[in-house]
Amino acid sequence: MSDPVVLYVCTTCRDAADPADGPRAGARLHDALAAALAARPGAPVTIEPVECLSVCKRSCTVAVASPGRWTYVYGDLDPATSADIILDGIGLYAGTPDGIVPWRERPQEFRKGVVARIPPAPVNA
Template identity: 50%
Template sequence: MDGRDGTLVETGAEAEGDLATLSVCVTCRRADAPPGDRRPGAAMLDALSGGPAPEGVRIRAVECLSACSNGCAVALSAPGRWTYVYGNLDPARDAPDILAGAAAYAATPDGLIPWRERPLVLRRNAIARVPPL
């Protein structure tokens, strides 16, 4: 979904198999944001999908990650891997590091990126880590 007309937006490799998925909440915004302002999540989606997605990663818009009080939020997930939710992100500043983190995540067999190899924004802004099913 792109948050405007309900359609699913996916970029990167085909959405199948064990691709990593970078889900971008397009409805969240900071509590202090004026009601008429463009949602930061929509800007984040634009920033992340403006070029090619990292190998093995698809990018999709989602309506809500239930991280509303944490501003702009994204999630990284893949079959059989840990899932991570990150918040308090800035579209203009953090998009390149989020894409780098998504590439590192896609290259792991279990979703566990070694701490020192994670981009700083992912080390500092984790909201949740969910075990694989």
Template identity: 50%
Template sequence: MTVTLHVCITCRAGQTLGEGETTPGERLHAAILEAGVPDGVGVVPVECLSACSQGCSVALSAPGRWCYVYGRLSETNARDVIAGASAYAAASDGIVPWRSRPEIFRKQSLARIPPIAVVPEAAE
């Protein structure tokens, strides 16, 4: 099962950017890709995670697992984001033990969302 790491690439992190300048969110996305994404984790750039007042943000999700949104991130946090995504991928329910989380995931969690119940499709 693949875990999805959503990265907000439109995030400006409160900065005023000039025409054509790279957003902090795009820089975070690039740094995550450069750091190397572990097997079982797909990175998906998204236009907005609606955490605009919280700096750069990412979200982790997978079917049947708790989902998380983390904020106040920058490209300097890329390796910690990857470590957190890897730990999340190893947790069958999405709940990583507190001490196994990178510090930024302990302190910068914005939301924890319950798993969506999966309903089997009716037989045709």
């Protein structure tokens, strides 16, 4: 069995159209992802809300991480339509030993929305 994948979701991301008193786009994306994940029992992913991923100009933003794999940060995600696409992409990520999904196999949202690719943290010997 492969290591679990953690999906960090920035809940403070704000869309330009967000009302001042309503839920922010990042919080809506988090809720949509939680609902979509509930419909996929056994999916090897844990969703963790975070208060900021410091990618404010590219909301909505998520980071995908797993031990021994590259970490990816994706932005410009649509809170209303991206949840299943994100989970599909994470399924591909989880199926790799290093987190690198071939470019053409990645969902379009991951190809155009990549903000950063971070190498795996070194393991102390």
